Amino acid sequence: MLHFIQKCSRASSKMLKYPFTVGLGVSRKIDILSLKTSLQQNSSPLFPRLWFFSSFPVCMSKTQCYHTSPCCFKKKQKQAILPARPPSTITYLPNSPKPALYISLAGLIPFVAPPLVMVITKTYIPILAFTQMAYGASFLSFLGGVRWGFTLPENSPAKPDFLNLANSTAPVLFSWYAFLICERLSEAIVMVIIGLGIALHVEFFLLPHYPNWFKALRIVVTLVAFFSFIITLLVKDAYPEKGPKRPGQVE
Template sequence: MFFFIQKFSQASSKMLKYPFPVRLGTSRRTDTLSLKTFLQQKFSPLFPRLWLFSSYSVCMNKRQYYHTSPCCFKKKQKEAVIPARPPSTITYLPDSPKPALYITLAGLIPFVAPPLVMVMTKTYIPLLAFTQMAYGASFLSFLGGVRWGFALPESSPAKPDFLNLANSTTPVLFSWFAFLICERLSEAIVMVIIGLGIALHSELFLLPHYPNWFKALRILVTLVAFFSFIITLLVKNIYPEGGPKRPS
């Protein structure tokens, strides 16, 4: 028993003095092997089954050493890859200049107000439907003017060629034809919807020169106008007609 205590105290004192080589420039694997060799030499007579703990690694650094288990290693977190936003999408809407964004949102009121009033009153009002169609046709003319004006400056990416100038007149033609058949209000509304769709398609795919934030605004306006016109057509077929008549 006395021999066992003396042997253990000698080994402990040697461990405190770090007899095994610990060099700052060496790798962790060298330090681990040195510590294992030292433990096997000093404690193998006392603990013959010390090899059971050989699977545990001892990591050394400049100041301290610590004992770790293989199950304690954390998995590396995968770096989150943020996909780039595709062009011509509504995700660029927050990038819009504040005046353009606020004016565009205010410009949606004439599209939304007529069907909202008719749904709340459960009555189809031809005058409100006509004002909604007229505003949509006027908006088509505005889109044609935007394309024409965008192609005029010398520094503009859209040149004043036949492609740009001819496409700027297309929404105006749909607007004119919608007013021409305004006696048949449902057909006029459908004509405005078609004009808005063709104008959006040409601006996003045929003439991709507008800034992305302007394309996002165009997508927003087209979607709101489309659904507002659809609601108006549904109200005409569901609710009875009433209210003031539109001027003939």
């Protein structure tokens, strides 16, 4: 290519030495001079290299803008929008006050002891099952009283309105109905389980004002009570009945 351009430049220089006519030669000479200058510029060995290096930063800047603006901006925007995941409620259990933690753990004994004794002895003892149900119903009444008392202080986040006070009496109604049908012990236990589940749902989703450590204690106590009642119902169907009759049981 360079050899061809050099030949063209030599031919143009020879044509400049022998012009043709005056009028025609002047215009032809001007055309030849413009052709020669353009060929000399294009035939310069530094021109392609300079053009390449002069256009290279522009291409790189465009490429960098293309690669950084849409993709990286979206990633940074997503990282800025996504909030930090809050810790789960159960992780606040070690932050509980020591008296509340120890008393709550000790309060699980009446839930765990009756089914544990029946599983060890491989017998269903109605009086133990009744005491477990009675303790669960009493615990429901205690939860209702806790909710009522939580609304009394002036600086409490839960106000003493109809919503809070009516929900505080709901566990008491389940407890009362469980004692009312205590002759059908299995149904009474199921009623206590339903009351515990509804109380936990109300306290967590409808009226979420309790401290996180108290919520963690409520989760632990409710789960332990739930599984203890399930074990008692399973023991009643799996093992034979033995021991003294529960109060009010029909012969």
